[in-house]
Every structure is written in C-alpha cells, then in structure tokens.
Amino acid sequence: MSLKTRILALLAALIVVAGSASLLAYRELSAGIIERWGKHVAEIQVRYDSARLLQSLEREIGLARQMAKSSALVQWARTPDSPGLEAAAIRQMESFRTNFRDNSYFVALKNNGHYYYNNAANEFAGNQFRYVLDPEKPEDAWFYRLIDEGRDFHLNVNPDTELGVTKLWIDVLMRDQNSNIVGMVGTGLNLDDFLQDIVDIGQEGITTLFVDYNGAIQLYRDRNYIDFATIIKPEGQKNTVDLLFDNPQDKRQILGMLQMLKQRDGETGAVESGFVTVDGREHLAGVAFLPAIGWFEITLLDLNTLLPVSYLWPLLAVFIISLLITLALFHHVIQSRILRPVISLESAVHRVREGRFDLPYLPKPDNEIGRLVDHFEKMAGTVQDTTRELEAKVASRTEELHRLARVDALTGLKNRRGLDELMAEEIQRAHREQKGFGLIWLDVDHFKAINDNFGHQTGDDILCRVALWLKASVRPYDHPGRWGGDEFVVVLSPCEAEDLEQIAHRIRTDVERESSQTGTPVTVSVGGYYSLPGDSIETLLRKADQALYTAKREGRNRVVIQKPDAAEADTV
Numbered sequence: 001m002s003l004k005t006r007i008l009a010l011l012a013a014l015i016v017v018a019g020s021a022s023l024l025a026y027r028e029l030s031a032g033i034i035e036r037w038g039k040h041v042a043e044i045q046v047r048y049d050s051a052r053l054l055q056s057l058e059r060e061i062g063l064a065r066q067m068a069k070s071s072a073l074v075q076w077a078r079t080p081d082s083p084g085l086e087a088a089a090i091r092q093m094e095s096f097r098t099n100f101r102d103n104s105y106f107v108a109l110k111n112n113g114h115y116y117y118n119n120a121a122n123e124f125a126g127n128q129f130r131y132v133l134d135p136e137k138p139e140d141a142w143f144y145r146l147i148d149e150g151r152d153f154h155l156n157v158n159p160d161t162e163l164g165v166t167k168l169w170i171d172v173l174m175r176d177q178n179s180n181i182v183g184m185v186g187t188g189l190n191l192d193d194f195l196q197d198i199v200d201i202g203q204e205g206i207t208t209l210f211v212d213y214n215g216a217i218q219l220y221r222d223r224n225y226i227d228f229a230t231i232i233k234p235e236g237q238k239n240t241v242d243l244l245f246d247n248p249q250d251k252r253q254i255l256g257m258l259q260m261l262k263q264r265d266g267e268t269g270a271v272e273s274g275f276v277t278v279d280g281r282e283h284l285a286g287v288a289f290l291p292a293i294g295w296f297e298i299t300l301l302d303l304n305t306l307l308p309v310s311y312l313w314p315l316l317a318v319f320i321i322s323l324l325i326t327l328a329l330f331h332h333v334i335q336s337r338i339l340r341p342v343i344s345l346e347s348a349v350h351r352v353r354e355g356r357f358d359l360p361y362l363p364k365p366d367n368e369i370g371r372l373v374d375h376f377e378k379m380a381g382t383v384q385d386t387t388r389e390l391e392a393k394v395a396s397r398t399e400e401l402h403r404l405a406r407v408d409a410l411t412g413l414k415n416r417r418g419l420d421e422l423m424a425e426e427i428q429r430a431h432r433e434q435k436g437f438g439l440i441w442l443d444v445d446h447f448k449a450i451n452d453n454f455g456h457q458t459g460d461d462i463l464c465r466v467a468l469w470l471k472a473s474v475r476p477y478d479h480p481g482r483w484g485g486d487e488f489v490v491v492l493s494p495c496e497a498e499d500l501e502q503i504a505h506r507i508r509t510d511v512e513r514e515s516s517q518t519g520t521p522v523t524v525s526v527g528g529y530y531s532l533p534g535d536s537i538e539t540l541l542r543k544a545d546q547a548l549y550t551a552k553r554e555g556r557n558r559v560v561i562q563k564p565d566a567a568e569a570d571t572v
C-alpha cells in the first residue's frame, strides 16, 4: 500500500473516530441540554396546565362545598319527606345553579336515594327530582362507593345515562352537625367543553392529561382512553396512564413518578420528569400532583416536534462542510509538504541507485523532508564525485595492469605477450599496406655458463644490460622485447630489407663492444627475417628462429638473415 493511501486511510480512520466521538459528545451534550431544557419546559408547562385546571375548577369546587354546607339542604337531607324543607332546599339549589358555571347541579340524598338535577336550560324547573338511586344498579354505584369511602370531595368523569350527559362531576358530601353523611351535592362540567378548554388546546407537540390518585386517566384528548366511572371499577380494570406507553420500562417509569410524588405528599411545586416513548416518538414527560383535587397532571412534550432534528441540519451542514474543507486542506498540505517531495525523492534514489546522477528538480518543503532532500542531493553529489574518482582510478590502474601485463619485469622491455600483440598488429598492417617488416631474434651465447660461473644475479644484470644496449642499437620507433630466458626479439617497422641487416649487425657489435668495455664480455647470436605480406605469426617466428639456430650452429656471435623464399639462411 502506498504512503499516500496509508495516510489517507489513516486520516479517514481518524476522521471517523473523531467524527464518531464528536457525534457521541454532541448527542450526549444535546441530549443533556434538551433534557435540562425539556425538564424546565415540562415543569413550567405542568404548572401552567395545573393552574389552568384548578382555576377553572376552584370556583366550582368552592361553590359545591358551600352548597354542601347549606343548612337548608342539610336539614332537608336529614328529613327528606318534609315538603316545606324540600321547597326551601330546592330554592337553595336553584340559587346555586345560576352561580355554577355549567348552570347545573345535582343533589342526592342518602336517606331515600332521591336524585335531584337541573340544567342550564332550566329544563327540570319544578321537576328537579329526577329518579331514585338504586344500590343494585351499576350506574348508581358511584354514589354508594363515595359514601362508603367517606371522601368529602371527589371529581368523577362519568356519563349519566339517565340524563344522557357525560360530565366531569364535582362531588361533595353533605354532612350534618354530627358529621354524619346525609347526601351529596355537586355540579358537572360538560366534558367536551372542558376537554377543549383545558386539555385539547391545540398546542402542537404538547399533550396534557390528568389522572386520578390511582393513575386512572380522567382527562385526555382521546376519549377512548378516559376511564369513566373510575370509582366503581375494580383495580386492574381501570384505564391507567401506563396504557399510553408501549415500552414496559416507560410504564414502570411513569407509575414510579406517580408513586414518588405521592410519597412527597403534595409538596408544593414538586415535579417529576423523564423520557418516554409515545406512538414511537420520544417525549419528555412532566408529572405534578395537584393536592387540591387529588389528581396528577401529566404533560408530554414531543421533542421531535418542539425541537425538530431539522433545526440541527445547518449545524450538521456546517460540520460536514468544515470537515470537507479540513480534509481538502489536509490533503493539500500532506500532498505538497510530504507526499510529493517523498515520491520525487524516492524516484531520485532509484536513479542514483542505477548510477544516474542527473537528478531532476526535487521539491524541498521547509520541514524535515525538505532538509532530507537537501542532504540527499548533497550526498548524491558526493557519491557522484567519488564514483568519478574511483572510475578514473580503476581506469588508470587497469591501463597500468594492461601495460604491466605486456612488460618484462626484469628488463622493462615488452614481454612475450606484448610482442605477440605487436606482431599481430604488424602482420595486419603489412597485409593492409602490402609492405613487410623486419624481425630479429637474438640469444646470449653460453648464457648458462655465465649463470653457472658468476651466479644468477650476474646473469640477471647481464640480461638487463643487453636490454639497454638493444634499445640503444635500434631506432626509436622499433620495438625491442624479451621473448624469455636469454632470448630477445626486435620488431622493426617500418623497415626495408637493408635496415634489417644493418640493425642486426649493429646489435651484435654493440653488445660485444659494450659488454667487453663495461664488465663481463658477452656476445649474442642474431637471427633475422624480413616478413612478407601474408606471413603468419608462426611463419615469422619459425623463420627468425631458423636464422638464429643457423647462427648458433655456425659458431655463435654472428648474424644470419633468413630469406623469405630461401630454404637456407644466409650468414652475413
């Protein structure tokens, strides 16, 4: 995987990690803010809704309590058969009717079960006695239950089948001086109007409901959930608030909140709140207890409606755009400051490794990589100089070795290899120019005896001196060499036949003269051959050797020139 891919992959991974962490932190933070805000709003809303409910009920409850204490009613309730007391009581009832908001009332007497009622239309004027309550009838059970429980005040949402109305009933017990229950009075509020005024107020995202002390739903915008005539229903058959929630955890939570508030015993302003799911949407539930009526008020705030996610889209857009800009900038910086210089450096390293020192332009950012590139350029320069020096040295050493391989170590003349190459060149030249050249082969006479008599070192000295005399005797452009042992060869080129003879003689006489003047006298036998174009190297050597052999055989210290086409060489 390339460095670029790795860096981008690492970057992407870092962004994913950082993005996830940010998202998580954002969610936690926003959830915290929403929770705090929501709880605050829920508390305000729950208090506001409670106040609205109490405001519209308080006056009615107060009037009903006043009515229950009316002495005319209490006296009549104790002796309901008295027509005089009944007439006074009905007058009293009618005066209350006009004061109640609903302009309706009811009075039920414990003594005879008589139920009195009149409504806003004064429909039952003079005929307020409506029917007799029957302890056996389920629809009348509320009356007997309330008396049994001895609750002085009770709110009850109940359809009155006899009267054909569904109302929120305010029930207040009538007691005599001895606190004995003698009956019940109250008024009703039209449920639909009440729901519309207090509960279903059309505030989008806010749901208000009221439940009784046991959690049974009393006021809710959906009438199907309202637990009518709660008082007479056995536990377990009531429409309790947990019906609104699908999640068992939410059910437990909401019932737990009711329980908590009960334990706090109507502490003023106490509100419990928590997150719940209603119809698949997240809501914040605020719950307050209303001690004045013994109910709980529950406010459900639909957070998605009140604080839609779309509110956060601009934030998300800003985040994504910032992320993309950051990515682009980061990519640009990585590309220009790291990747491009590193890639150029890598290709430059390849070139140098292949021995190519002509480096292209290498970008040098102002950072460690730039300095590395700079060091590399300088190092490549040094390596190039060193390489050139080494190459020059190797070339010169090779040349030297080449030369040494063709030079005789003792005399400094060409050795046999040098002579071989030279003769090969001359043969080619002769062939090319159709012009021959001369070859002299000479051998020190009785050299073995010199070695034997004077020692090997003296032998060597004599060989060196013969070489010097040989060089002096030939022309500057002739090539003397040592063939091996005490044998020397001279290649004469260019050369005429006369030159060959002349130089061969000069060599012999020079050696004889010089040696006798400077030390141990030595003589040489000389064989010569003037080559013709087309002669091979073997022919050359053989002919020269034959001439030398002849010179030796004829007594040594003499010159013999081998004629090219003659069977015998001439001693000269």
Ligand SMILES: Nc1nc2c(ncn2[C@@H]2O[C@H](COP(=O)(O)OP(=O)(O)OP(=O)(O)O)[C@@H](O)[C@H]2O)c(=O)[nH]1
Residues within 6 Å of the ligand: 443, 444, 445, 446, 447, 448, 449, 451, 455, 456, 457, 458, 459, 460, 463, 484, 485, 486, 552, 556
């Ligand atoms: N000192 C010395 N002796 C050498 C060297 N190379 C060969 N020799 C000796 O040179 C002698 C050559 O002898 P030959 O050419 O065979 O015979 P010669 O004694 O010269 O007799 P003729 O050639 O017949 O006159 C041998 O004894 C070799 O050992 C060398 O480099 N130095």
